[in-house]
Amino acid sequence: MALKYVIQTYGCQMNTSDSERIVTVLEKMGYKPCEEFKDADLIILNTCSVKQKSEDRIYGFGKQFRELKEKNPKLAVGITGCVIRKASGLRHECEEEIFRTMETVDFCFRIKDLMMLPDMLRKLHPVKGAENVKDLLSYFHIDPTIGNIAQVFIPIGSGCNNFCAYCIVPYARGREESRSMAEILDEVKKAAKRGAKEINLVGQNVNTYKPSDEDPKSKESPFAQLLRKIDAVKGVDRLRFYTVHPKDMTDDIINLYGTLRTMTPHLHLPVQSGSNSVLKRMNRLYTVERFKELVAKMRKRLPHMSISTDIIVGFCGETEEEFMESYNLIQDLKIDLVYVSKYSEREGTLAARTLKDDVPAKVKKDRFERLTDGMMHVSHEYNQQFLGKTVQVLVERIRKGYADGKIPEFKMCRFPIKGMSAAKANKLIGQYVDVKVEKALEWALEGKAVDLPK
Ligand code: SAH
Ligand code: SF4
Ligand code: F3S
Numbered sequence: 001m002a003l004k005y006v007i008q009t010y011g012c013q014m015n016t017s018d019s020e021r022i023v024t025v026l027e028k029m030g031y032k033p034c035e036e037f038k039d040a041d042l043i044i045l046n047t048c049s050v051k052q053k054s055e056d057r058i059y060g061f062g063k064q065f066r067e068l069k070e071k072n073p074k075l076a077v078g079i080t081g082c083v084i085r086k087a088s089g090l091r092h093e094c095e096e097e098i099f100r101t102m103e104t105v106d107f108c109f110r111i112k113d114l115m116m117l118p119d120m121l122r123k124l125h126p127v128k129g130a131e132n133v134k135d136l137l138s139y140f141h142i143d144p145t146i147g148n149i150a151q152v153f154i155p156i157g158s159g160c161n162n163f164c165a166y167c168i169v170p171y172a173r174g175r176e177e178s179r180s181m182a183e184i185l186d187e188v189k190k191a192a193k194r195g196a197k198e199i200n201l202v203g204q205n206v207n208t209y210k211p212s213d214e215d216p217k218s219k220e221s222p223f224a225q226l227l228r229k230i231d232a233v234k235g236v237d238r239l240r241f242y243t244v245h246p247k248d249m250t251d252d253i254i255n256l257y258g259t260l261r262t263m264t265p266h267l268h269l270p271v272q273s274g275s276n277s278v279l280k281r282m283n284r285l286y287t288v289e290r291f292k293e294l295v296a297k298m299r300k301r302l303p304h305m306s307i308s309t310d311i312i313v314g315f316c317g318e319t320e321e322e323f324m325e326s327y328n329l330i331q332d333l334k335i336d337l338v339y340v341s342k343y344s345e346r347e348g349t350l351a352a353r354t355l356k357d358d359v360p361a362k363v364k365k366d367r368f369e370r371l372t373d374g375m376m377h378v379s380h381e382y383n384q385q386f387l388g389k390t391v392q393v394l395v396e397r398i399r400k401g402y403a404d405g406k407i408p409e410f411k412m413c414r415f416p417i418k419g420m421s422a423a424k425a426n427k428l429i430g431q432y433v434d435v436k437v438e439k440a441l442e443w444a445l446e447g448k449a450v451d452l453p454k
Contacts, residue, residue, distance in 0.1 A: 310338070
């Protein structure tokens with residue numbers, strides 16, 4: 001009987017995309033997927049390290065893995081993702097910290113060492129398929145096994161050079177590397193052939209994309225060049241990207257909104273704080289005024305554009321006044337979606353070395369709740385504009401008698417599919433459905449399908 005695997009993925013879209021490459025390697029080696037840990041012979045956790053809570057969640061699996069191993073002696077456990085910093089290898093061959101914190105882990109690998117995975121697995125399991133994986137050149141070259149055709153994430157590079165004071169990512173992912181345009185385009189075309197309509201490009205700072213094959217004669221930045229090339233790919237009609245750093249957002253990208261067919265009326269532009277003094281302590285290298293100017297320029301091109309952002313509350317030394325500047329920024333600019341995080345000190349970062357994590361947990365929680373409440377009002381108001389209108393939903397999932405997916409403005413919209421067979425409902429995933437909006441809630445829209453695809 002084939003050996004079975006489960007991959008559990010945490011963190012950002014970069015990890016989602018990496019997991020799809022891991023799946024390709026495992027399936028080439030003959031492993032078959034299963035749903036639950038209890039049925040698995042191989043468990044891989046693709047981890048996030050952005051907050052202490054994200055790491056603690058991983059360590060919390062220790063006991064469960066011990067019990068599972070007692071029941072299934074074949075079970076092997078591997079850890080990858082941002083918790084793994086220094087090296088890849090089997091326990092006893094590798095110095096990585098995870099082996100000290102979790103005694104039930106058998107191997108770990110940095111995602112850029114994904115090519116080492118087959119050899120490690122051969123030492124743990126009687127797996128074959130050596131021929132199929134002998135020419136894995138680098139992890140970017142591995143063809144991903146797309147998990148959900150409605151949500152295709154394609155990395156344009158990895159790593160980050162910015163060293164924002166709070167952030168572990170440059171330590172976890174290393175310095176910024178860019179993939180070639182040719183390689184990315186090839187992956188986009190393959191995804192489009194499989195039926196992908198929306199492409200999400202992912203990188204820590206997409207604007208500093210610097211591939212080896214940029215056009216040196218072009219007046220546009222390499223990222224703008226890449227967007228133009230993807231815009232020309234048949235079948236792709238929604239293009240999104242994460243994340244833009246406000247200090248590096250250039251006019252050539254802004255000018256593509258309303259120009260390129262595929263640019264969606266939504267931008268995720270993480271501001272992190274609405275206070276210049278906090279931004280300075282965070283080492284973000286832009287001002288609130290610069291952020292406002294960017295939002296104004298975008299809205300001049302597309303007045304109803306949805307702008308989402310990230311905000312950290314309770315960063316070192318954040319006063320009530322500084323917090324209120326973040327609160328007011330969201331209200332004033334009508335930012336309709338905010339991912340709020342409570343500051344979590346990360347060992348080794350600039351903030352951990354030079355600043356005090358001095359905002360009490362209670363205050364962080366209170367600010368988190370106030371900012372979230374404030375944002376819900378803005379989001380609710382923004383969503384009202386869709387009432388009675390027909391929107392185009394790209395279906396991503398079927399749940400509890402509803403099909404659910406995003407409209408171009410990045411809002412989720414669901415519609416009932418009662419009476420439809422499961423097979424037919426699943427066929428809707430990755431398809432567009434026009435929906436007449438009847439309810440505009442704080443987080444999402446709801447309506448009725450105008451006509452369902454045959
Ligand atoms: N490259 C992106 C962010 C990647 S990390 C950018 O430049 O914006 C994703 C989000 O996690 C960040 O935007 C931030 O809001 C949050 N985050 C990162 N480090 C954090 C920390 N130490 N504590 C709390 N939130 C953090
Ligand atoms: Fe972290 Fe800053 Fe890099 Fe984003 S830009 S990944 S917040 S260091
Ligand atoms: Fe987390 Fe790593 Fe992404 S730390 S947010 S999974 S880059």
